Amino acid sequence: MKMxxxxxxxxxxxxxxxxxxxxxxxxxxxxxxQECLCVMNKYYNPEAVSAxxxxxxHRKCYEVLEDxxxxxxxxxxxxxxxxxxxxxxxxxxxxxxxxxxxxxxRAVLASVVANYFDFGIMGFDASEDKFETAFLKLFDHGLxxxxxxxxxxxxxDVVYLADNCGEIFFDMIVFxxxxxxxxxITLVVRGGPILTDVTMKExxxxxxxxxxxxxxxxxxxxxxxxxxxxxxxLLEVMKDATLxxxxxxxxxxxxxxHNFGPIAYLLLTxxxxxxxxxxxxxxFSVAKLxxxx
Amino acid sequence: MKMxxxxxxxxxxxxxxxxxxxxxxxxxxxxxxQECLCVMNKYYNPEAVSAxxxxxxHRKCYEVLEDxxxxxxxxxxxxxxxxxxxxxxxxxxxxxxxxxxxxxxRAVLASVVANYFDFGIMGFDASEDKFETAFLKLFDHGLxxxxxxxxxxxxxDVVYLADNCGEIFFDMIVFxxxxxxxxxITLVVRGGPILTDVTMKExxxxxxxxxxxxxxxxxxxxxxxxxxxxxxxLLEVMKDATLxxxxxxxxxxxxxxHNFGPIAYLLLTxxxxxxxxxxxxxxFSVAKLxxxx
Numbered sequence: 001m002k003m004x005x006x007x008x009x010x011x012x013x014x015x016x017x018x019x020x021x022x023x024x025x026x027x028x029x030x031x032x033x034q035e036c037l038c039v040m041n042k043y044y045n046p047e048a049v050s051a052x053x054x055x056x057x058h059r060k061c062y063e064v065l066e067d068x069x070x071x072x073x074x075x076x077x078x079x080x081x082x083x084x085x086x087x088x089x090x091x092x093x094x095x096x097x098x099x100x101x102x103x104x105x106r107a108v109l110a111s112v113v114a115n116y117f118d119f120g121i122m123g124f125d126a127s128e129d130k131f132e133t134a135f136l137k138l139f140d141h142g143l144x145x146x147x148x149x150x151x152x153x154x155x156x157d158v159v160y161l162a163d164n165c166g167e168i169f170f171d172m173i174v175f176x177x178x179x180x181x182x183x184x185i186t187l188v189v190r191g192g193p194i195l196t197d198v199t200m201k202e203x204x205x206x207x208x209x210x211x212x213x214x215x216x217x218x219x220x221x222x223x224x225x226x227x228x229x230x231x232x233x234l235l236e237v238m239k240d241a242t243l244x245x246x247x248x249x250x251x252x253x254x255x256x257x258h259n260f261g262p263i264a265y266l267l268l269t270x271x272x273x274x275x276x277x278x279x280x281x282x283x284f285s286v287a288k289l290x291x292x293x
Numbered sequence: 294m295k296m297x298x299x300x301x302x303x304x305x306x307x308x309x310x311x312x313x314x315x316x317x318x319x320x321x322x323x324x325x326x327q328e329c330l331c332v333m334n335k336y337y338n339p340e341a342v343s344a345x346x347x348x349x350x351h352r353k354c355y356e357v358l359e360d361x362x363x364x365x366x367x368x369x370x371x372x373x374x375x376x377x378x379x380x381x382x383x384x385x386x387x388x389x390x391x392x393x394x395x396x397x398x399r400a401v402l403a404s405v406v407a408n409y410f411d412f413g414i415m416g417f418d419a420s421e422d423k424f425e426t427a428f429l430k431l432f433d434h435g436l437x438x439x440x441x442x443x444x445x446x447x448x449x450d451v452v453y454l455a456d457n458c459g460e461i462f463f464d465m466i467v468f469x470x471x472x473x474x475x476x477x478i479t480l481v482v483r484g485g486p487i488l489t490d491v492t493m494k495e496x497x498x499x500x501x502x503x504x505x506x507x508x509x510x511x512x513x514x515x516x517x518x519x520x521x522x523x524x525x526x527l528l529e530v531m532k533d534a535t536l537x538x539x540x541x542x543x544x545x546x547x548x549x550x551h552n553f554g555p556i557a558y559l560l561l562t563x564x565x566x567x568x569x570x571x572x573x574x575x576x577f578s579v580a581k582l583x584x585x586x
Contacts, residue, residue: 012305
């Protein structure tokens with residue numbers, strides 16, 4: 001996905017947000033904005049890939065703040081909040097013993113709705129106590145784009161590209177369902193801390209590796225999956241997959257520039273630009289299969 | 294007022310907003326953002342005056358768009374919306390024949406509330422049909438900072454620095470009250486089109502000059518009042534005034550860097566940074582007298 005004019009101020013707003021998470025030093029916050037403005041000024045153009053510029057901006061931000069993970073505490077809070085809602089989600093998914101098709105649809109829906117567990121996106125801040133209400137409302141609304149029936153036959157070798165903390169617990173229910181349906185899963189998490197995304201640290205902490213057949217990383221702390229920074233083995237596994245499941249906007253922003261497929265984008269269109277690029281409305285719950293004949 | 298990190302993305306958001314008012318040409322909009330980013334990158338630093346950088350940004354924006362007044366149509370809409378609410382305001386102000394002190398307070402309150410008639414400030418967009426409801430709610434709430442009693446004895450020679458279109462009709466009620474109380478008024482409007490601010494064009498169109506003793510301009514289309522671009526006569530009149538009444542945030546942002554006084558800032562703290570700088574909360578209705586012994 002190419003960069004929109006909107007990305008300029010949205011990204012700078014996020015830089016400000018995460019700088020305040022990291023420090024109370026106003027001079028340092030101001031210096032961070034200054035340095036990130038400089039990066040933005042250098043790289044912003046309508047042909048640039050949004051998540052690629054975002055990677056450069058966030059790396060500069062972390063560097064100036066001298067903070068390798070400004071979201072360290074936030075991620076813990078998100079995980080706690082998510083774990084509180086998890087039993088409600090599980091109940092909703094398994095209610096009245098659904099058949100495989102419906103079970104898969106519901107699990108995917110819950111994991112899309114859990115994409116709400118993200119902080120710092122302008123105009124879509126989620127405060128902790130609103131999570132359960134928001135979850136139930138979005139779950140009852142259902143998927144606005146629902147290609148899950150088409151995905152059912154493609155689950156033999158799934159590459160699952162994770163997104164945020166919190167959300168990952170709901171992904172784990174999808175893993176259970178895919179395993180029940182006889183599929184293999186390669187889970188891919190970020191190679192280093194970036195935003196609120198899942199890394200190997202959380203995989204170990206919550207024993208997520210026990211739910212899947214293999215865990216790999218994106219090879220770096222890039223926003224989304226930057227092909228030029230990804231390990232060769234990951235690219236091969238993605239090429240061989242019967243289905244790539246890509247969670248969240250950043251993975252979409254990077255992978256929509258390539259032709260991997262079949263690929264299912266599962267996300268909430270929290271941002272107007274991503275919604276527009278996908279040809280759907282903002283605030284939609286999306287499970288869209290692409291690059292599939 | 295000095296620039297805050299927040300001003301960077303707020304200003305770029307406003308650039309995007311007004312670019313879309315001016316054109317549908319996505320390439321031009323992108324180019325405009327690019328050029329304004331460059332200006333921001335050059336001038337943003339924590340010691341810069343916010344409105345001064347805003348002036349540079351908006352001038353670059355208008356220049357790239359080749360549009361001397363992107364808000365031309367918007368200003369007409371704002372004026373129409375304001376005129377619809379005006380009778381309601383007048384009724385509220387004169388209800389039950391208040392004494393002079395209360396009459397002045399109510400007129401000032403209405404003109405502060407009318408500061409709501411502004412578009413394009415991030416997080417505080419006002420859509421037309423919400424105006425009457427919002428007006429009544431804010432009017433009934435009253436002034437959060439009310440120095441109007443102290444202003445009453447200072448009305449002999451008032452310099453009144455106008456802000457937005459729409460709002461100006463409510464200022465005209467304040468003019469009526471000041472005249473009734475025996476004061477003289479020098480009205481000051483922008484020297485050229487900038488944002489939704491009042492210029493000589495509206496003064497003539499709505500015969501605003503008939504309500505005051507004299508009309509002057511800020512000498513340029515700067516955001517607020519840039520002393521270095523203001524006519525010498527204006528500075529003299531401001532120095533000699535028994536009271537300067539300064540409407541809106543931009544006038545505060547520029548004049549808070551100087552020592553004119555006594556000066557009454559009448560505004561809604563629509564932006565967090567202005568609120569913080571004034572030592573009040575965001576969303577406050579303020580009539581604050583400063584530089585007065």
